[in-house]
Amino acid sequence: MTPPPEDARPTDRPGKLTVKQQRAADRDAKLAAFRQAQAKQKRNRLIGIVTGSVAAVAVIGLLIGFVVTSATPKPDPSSIAIEGLQTYPELTANHVTTTVDYPQTPPVGGDHAGVWLNCGVYTESVPNENAVHALEHGAVWLAYDPAQLDEAGVEALRSKLPDSYIVVSPVDGLDSPIVASAWGAQVALDDPDDERLGLFLDRFWRSNDAPEPGAACTGGLDAPGRVA
Template structure:
């Protein structure tokens, strides 16, 4: 009879892994652990930096708010209160109530010189500085929009005087122009109001501008003072 070789017993115990294999697994685990510690330390450092930046940003913002508050408080406390135009009194002020404001063609015979209101051309004069006389009918239309028209007699006001007027007047809603045979060195006109001044340094000019510049008493206050007619001699 032929003998059959015996098969290995599957239930026999499996020999343990070699000691070198166990040691290699332990080293890998230690390396992973160290890497994890470094990652955690780096994340913690990043969080601290972010927190410090937030604290610095908030502190800077708070300091800025405080500084702005101090500046505003100083300006408000030291600012001069705005003068009520109705409370300003101007000596020898002439008033012309009940003026009509129709659009007409051609020239208009005004009741005052220079004109301080009344019927006028449909196109307003652009506000600015002119070194030549401007059309009355267009200038009156600018007065209707709340502008102040300052005229000067070129025979009585020299170039330095004109510059004084320019420095004194606002940069918008003002017409400054020469006017022949004016009857005074300087005349300031607004819609329905006018004052004859003794010279370029007459303090009433400042009062007149404060009282009537862009006044709501004009028929069309706040309407445009640009986009109309640029008369000859406009220099600014």
């Protein structure tokens, strides 16, 4: 008697698939896995496209911002108006070995010592002749009257200043709590929050109007009381 085909033979126990059914099930499983892999690849491609598009938009935005910023000319510092500003043109700039009787307190320029004052924060009065030399290099000098500006006020003032080319020191008997000085320029300030402080720095800090802009503000004289 001829045996029945293999895939038509009865199973060994009820519920077991025939060979034909098992093959069909395997094909279905492989097809499902293939479709799942295709869907995953499609999702990954979509994520890559979206991510790349977002990155491209960000880069374009940065480029546009750079172009716009670069194309916008910075204002001429000399055009910055500062209420109460006093200017003193045609100052001499000779090196001397004697004290100088300056007409302003603190001074804004003129003859001065051959060694500059190192920029920084001082808790004691600094020698005018050396401080003026620092102004010659483009520094800004923030003098404060300790009778009108307490320690908290000094800290508030320091927080608003650049880290370099700045001199901060006490000067007794000022007409205002703070006086900002640069070479040939000066303004009296009411307090550390006076908006003219920022304007003065924008106009005169490391200004090319100083006789020697960019010259060193370190490697000179450390006066007593320097704390920073």
